Amino acid sequence: MYTLNPSLPGSLCQEDYDLIQSWTQDVILTQALDLNEAGAEEERDMGARFRNRLPELFDQAYDQDKIQVQ
Numbered sequence: 001m002y003t004l005n006p007s008l009p010g011s012l013c014q015e016d017y018d019l020i021q022s023w024t025q026d027v028i029l030t031q032a033l034d035l036n037e038a039g040a041e042e043e044r045d046m047g048a049r050f051r052n053r054l055p056e057l058f059d060q061a062y063d064q065d066k067i068q069v070q
Contacts, residue, residue: 012020035043051058 047062051062
């Protein structure tokens with residue numbers, strides 16, 4: 001919940017409050033759970049770190065045509 005009281009820490013000015021109240025987001029339901037590019041890159045990096053730390057669990061090389069990060 002957002003407060004509109006300038007004397008309180010963390011409160012919003014009227015303009016910011018109004019902008020948040022009128023904000024809408026257009027979400028394509030089929031893409032709602034997909035990662036953005038930064039998230040996909042982090043997933044790939046995390047996979048590489050796991051592979052380096054636990055090579056005995058990963059006996060196949062990563063092939064982006066077979067395994068997709070979404």
